[in-house]
Amino acid sequence: MGGVVKYGIIGVGMMGREHLINLSHLRSEGVAVVSIADPHIPSQQLALNLAHSFNWPLKVFSGHWELLESGLCDVVVVSTPNMTHYQILMDIINHPKPHHVLVEKPLCTTVAECKKIEEYEKEKGVYWLPLGSAGGRLSLPDVYRLIWGKMPLDVGNNAKNTSKSWHMCAKIVSFLLEAASHSDASIPQSVVDAARKRQEILVQVGLEYRYMPPVAKLIEIVKGGILGQVKMVAIREHRFPFLVKVNNWNRFNCNSGGTLVEKCCHFFDLMRLFVAANPVRVMASGAIDVNHKDEIYDGKVPDIIDNAFVIIEFDNGSRGMLDLCMFAEGSKNEQEISVVGHIGKGEAFVPENVVCFGTRLAGRDGVQTLKAEDKRIKYDGLHHGSSYLEHLNFLSAVRAQGVQAPAVDLQDGLLSVAMGVAAQLSIEKGRFVTIEEVMDEQKCNSSA
Numbered sequence: 001m002g003g004v005v006k007y008g009i010i011g012v013g014m015m016g017r018e019h020l021i022n023l024s025h026l027r028s029e030g031v032a033v034v035s036i037a038d039p040h041i042p043s044q045q046l047a048l049n050l051a052h053s054f055n056w057p058l059k060v061f062s063g064h065w066e067l068l069e070s071g072l073c074d075v076v077v078v079s080t081p082n083m084t085h086y087q088i089l090m091d092i093i094n095h096p097k098p099h100h101v102l103v104e105k106p107l108c109t110t111v112a113e114c115k116k117i118e119e120y121e122k123e124k125g126v127y128w129l130p131l132g133s134a135g136g137r138l139s140l141p142d143v144y145r146l147i148w149g150k151m152p153l154d155v156g157n158n159a160k161n162t163s164k165s166w167h168m169c170a171k172i173v174s175f176l177l178e179a180a181s182h183s184d185a186s187i188p189q190s191v192v193d194a195a196r197k198r199q200e201i202l203v204q205v206g207l208e209y210r211y212m213p214p215v216a217k218l219i220e221i222v223k224g225g226i227l228g229q230v231k232m233v234a235i236r237e238h239r240f241p242f243l244v245k246v247n248n249w250n251r252f253n254c255n256s257g258g259t260l261v262e263k264c265c266h267f268f269d270l271m272r273l274f275v276a277a278n279p280v281r282v283m284a285s286g287a288i289d290v291n292h293k294d295e296i297y298d299g300k301v302p303d304i305i306d307n308a309f310v311i312i313e314f315d316n317g318s319r320g321m322l323d324l325c326m327f328a329e330g331s332k333n334e335q336e337i338s339v340v341g342h343i344g345k346g347e348a349f350v351p352e353n354v355v356c357f358g359t360r361l362a363g364r365d366g367v368q369t370l371k372a373e374d375k376r377i378k379y380d381g382l383h384h385g386s387s388y389l390e391h392l393n394f395l396s397a398v399r400a401q402g403v404q405a406p407a408v409d410l411q412d413g414l415l416s417v418a419m420g421v422a423a424q425l426s427i428e429k430g431r432f433v434t435i436e437e438v439m440d441e442q443k444c445n446s447s448a
């Protein structure tokens with residue numbers, strides 16, 4: 001995709017505005033934020049003020065559907081509360097106009113929703129159609145789009161008719177696919193051309209901690225084999241309590257997915273990267289011991305835990321451990337990561353931005369300490385430059401027009417949620433919970 005890449009941001013609360021500022025630092029890379037969607041007027045106003053300061057005229061919508069229908073954007077960033085991600089993503093993926101998507105973590109709040117998104121993306125698949133001598137591939141939404149594009153403008157552009165037109169499209173497409181499977185009739189050249197021009201919809205999940213310079217450096221060390229076969233990963237996050245959010249959505253498990261999904265999907269994603277394996281089973285202990293106990297919203301006290309220990313076993317025999325405390329403001333670092341392989345050990349400290357690594361052979365005297373930095377970062381923001389690098393990376397995938405896969409895909413998003421869900425369930429049940437169990441909706445429901 002050449003020229004200016006036009007972005008829309010759905011949800012412009014704290015994180016949406018963070019994306020807006022990050023994208024303003026990518027302006028020289030040919031990025032423009034052209035629209036936002038948010039029903040909350042104060043959030044809209046704060047985003048508008050920011051955009052004006054960047055000299056970016058913004059079209060403002062109160063919902064994501066209007067933003068999609070405007071046809072203004074090539075890329076949308078979804079930074080709405082967790083419980084809204086599923087429906088918004090489904091609407092984006094289903095929309096006749098293709099939009100690349102960067103969706104904030106967690107992908108969704110439940111495994112079932114994540115799976116539906118992933119399966120839909122897969123099912124959408126690619127259909128081989130008899131495109132005359134040229135041959136070619138079309139995905140189902142491509143065919144929808146082609147037909148949609150041929151519709152009279154007053155039908156395609158009239159929001160009231162959208163749903164009706166959409167069903168009509170679906171019927172025609174089914175008919176075409178059926179016909180195509182039974183005949184070798186060729187489809188007009190314009191379709192072949194369109195198929196050639198086809199752009200995949202890229203969906204990247206905002207698991208951005210992997211881009212933090214000390215974390216990225218430690219990943220590089222691990223992947224370089226200096227530590228040998230990774231056996232143990234321990235991640236400690238000791239920090240301040242959850243911040244106040246618009247309408248306090250993050251105070252309840254039903255909205256956020258629970259602390260170990262909402263917050264800790266980042267760390268479960270990192271563990272999978274370090275051990276290069278998939279999780280098998282999870283054991284956790286946690287509670288709400290200090291924070292939010294004196295808060296009441298609509299007569300209800302928050303139910304999100306504020307501390308936990310989680311142990312994860314991976315399918316290559318390696319182990320992960322998470323130590324989460326959200327009443328630990330008196331900490332030098334917010335994240336301390338330790339990775340131990342059969343040859344050596346590496347550590348990363350955030351926000352000190354320090355990485356240490358050494359081997360068993362060289363011992364304590366041989367431990368090397370370095371300051372991790374990434375010169376590409378133009379804006380540190382709230383997450384030590386990781387949001388900036390995430391956008392830089394996603395932009396390059398978007399520009400590569402489907403040749404380059406998103407760095408953090410739907411499977412990564414799904415598994416990081418599954419590990420969090422398993423940990424939450426383990427606390428509730430007081431036993432190990434297998435990933436297979438939470439991946440199987442029926443088993444999960446019957447054990448709940």
Ligand SMILES: NC(=O)c1ccc[n+]([C@@H]2O[C@H](COP(=O)([O-])OP(=O)(O)OC[C@H]3O[C@@H](n4cnc5c(N)ncnc54)[C@H](O)[C@@H]3O)[C@@H](O)[C@H]2O)c1
Pocket residue numbers: 010011012013014015016037038039040043062063064078079080081082084104105106206208245246247262383
């Ligand atoms: N990557 C990270 O480290 C990180 C950090 C913070 C938040 N997040 C994620 O970002 C997302 C947003 O969190 P936040 O901290 O900005 O919350 P927030 O409450 O500050 O902002 C959410 C915004 O979304 C708006 N909104 C609600 N429903 C909407 C809808 N249907 N359509 C459009 N807008 C809607 C709200 O009005 C609000 O302005 C969450 O998924 C959260 O987990 C990620």
